[in-house]
Amino acid sequence: MASRPTVLVADDDLATRELLTCLLDGRGYAVIAAGSGAEAWAALQAPDAPRLLLLDWYLPDLTGGELCRRLRSDVRLAASYVIILSG
Numbered sequence: 001m002a003s004r005p006t007v008l009v010a011d012d013d014l015a016t017r018e019l020l021t022c023l024l025d026g027r028g029y030a031v032i033a034a035g036s037g038a039e040a041w042a043a044l045q046a047p048d049a050p051r052l053l054l055l056d057w058y059l060p061d062l063t064g065g066e067l068c069r070r071l072r073s074d075v076r077l078a079a080s081y082v083i084i085l086s087g
Contacts, residue, residue, distance in 0.1 A: 005029055005030070006030040007031050007052045008040060008049075008050045009054045010036075010040035010053065010054070010056060010067070011055075011056040016085075017035065037064070038061045038062050040059070041062060049077065051081060052080070054083050054085055055082060056085050057084050057085065064085075
């Protein structure tokens, strides 16, 4: 069986994380959920880190903008796709 594509959902709002996780899971994606920028960055350090990210712009401790700057400066992650979310 083929593995499901993985998406990282980073949002400090629990209800938003749960909603996005449920929606994406129901459409065949594996979801890694993070409640802060630091959690998201840690998840991206895995060898099989997701290449599609849904990031809240206003994350505590490490903003979506800072995460994007880190992604673009990391040769392994620079080709990731990012969708910025903001309420």
